[in-house]
Amino acid sequence: MNAARRTTQTAFFALLLLAPQLELLRYDPEGHHLIVLGRPYGLGLAEALGSLSASEVAGTILLKAILPWLAVLALFPLLGFFLGRAFCGWLCPEGALFELYDHLSLRLLGRRDFFSPRRVGRARGPRWLLCAAGALLVLFALPVGVGLLLAGYFVPPQEVWAQVLQGTPSRGLLAALALLWLYMLVMGLLLRHRFCRWVCAPGLMQMLFGWLSPMSLRVQFQGLRHCTDCRRCEEVCFMEARPRGRREKDISCINCGLCVQACKRELGPRGALLRLGFGQPREDAMISKKPKEVF
Numbered sequence: 001m002n003a004a005r006r007t008t009q010t011a012f013f014a015l016l017l018l019a020p021q022l023e024l025l026r027y028d029p030e031g032h033h034l035i036v037l038g039r040p041y042g043l044g045l046a047e048a049l050g051s052l053s054a055s056e057v058a059g060t061i062l063l064k065a066i067l068p069w070l071a072v073l074a075l076f077p078l079l080g081f082f083l084g085r086a087f088c089g090w091l092c093p094e095g096a097l098f099e100l101y102d103h104l105s106l107r108l109l110g111r112r113d114f115f116s117p118r119r120v121g122r123a124r125g126p127r128w129l130l131c132a133a134g135a136l137l138v139l140f141a142l143p144v145g146v147g148l149l150l151a152g153y154f155v156p157p158q159e160v161w162a163q164v165l166q167g168t169p170s171r172g173l174l175a176a177l178a179l180l181w182l183y184m185l186v187m188g189l190l191l192r193h194r195f196c197r198w199v200c201a202p203g204l205m206q207m208l209f210g211w212l213s214p215m216s217l218r219v220q221f222q223g224l225r226h227c228t229d230c231r232r233c234e235e236v237c238f239m240e241a242r243p244r245g246r247r248e249k250d251i252s253c254i255n256c257g258l259c260v261q262a263c264k265r266e267l268g269p270r271g272a273l274l275r276l277g278f279g280q281p282r283e284d285a286m287i288s289k290k291p292k293e294v295f
Ligand code: SF4
Pocket: 217, 236, 237, 238, 239, 240, 241, 242, 243, 252, 253, 254, 255, 256, 257, 258, 259, 260
């Protein structure tokens, strides 16, 4: 499951970065319109204003501006309604980066971040050096690469790369790279998944509608007595959702399935008490409904 999740996260990140380079989506500052799937996308009102009636102008604005924006705005509530916060766990590029920061912190410091209690043995010797080099790349080189690719959304990508190759980046490009670097540094060193939990607007929209989602984490009610109280499910949960928590449904859960895997490792694939389920629970119970005497 984790390999599948890494694949979807990587593919979506790549799509986000390459979309302007491949002309899938970007703004054309000269034409003052979007480029969508290689074709200019604009209202086209300036050219045809004299020949259009008031109702045709209103219809064009409704169809080409208002409805597409409503569709974009509805995307995250709909995702939350059907899949809970699965977008956060399976696609979100920022969430994937935070997981990478977590991984490097665990290897280098033996803890998930500066604020977490020390809990695992860190890497040693050459492995530690390798992780340290990876961390430096992630902190300093990655923001520059990401920034240059994202700049293509607002400036023609050829222009961005020409500035880089000639060594004459514009002030605007330098300022954008500096801001992105600062943002990623603060996120990477200080906030990480706390941002997902408390601040991210798409995440909060999915969280709100996720109450109604049929997809959720469940515990096998019948097998609760087999729980060894190893707490591995809690240790792997970077969202601090407490897989064995007491609430009816923890809407911080992003359906990543890490706790499910941890429980499988502890009790074996057949004995695992946690699973991601879709639809109405039958033999399962929500985690909060576990009998208190078991835990
Ligand atoms: S509770 Fe489990 S599925 Fe939900 S976020 Fe935590 S580890 Fe992932």
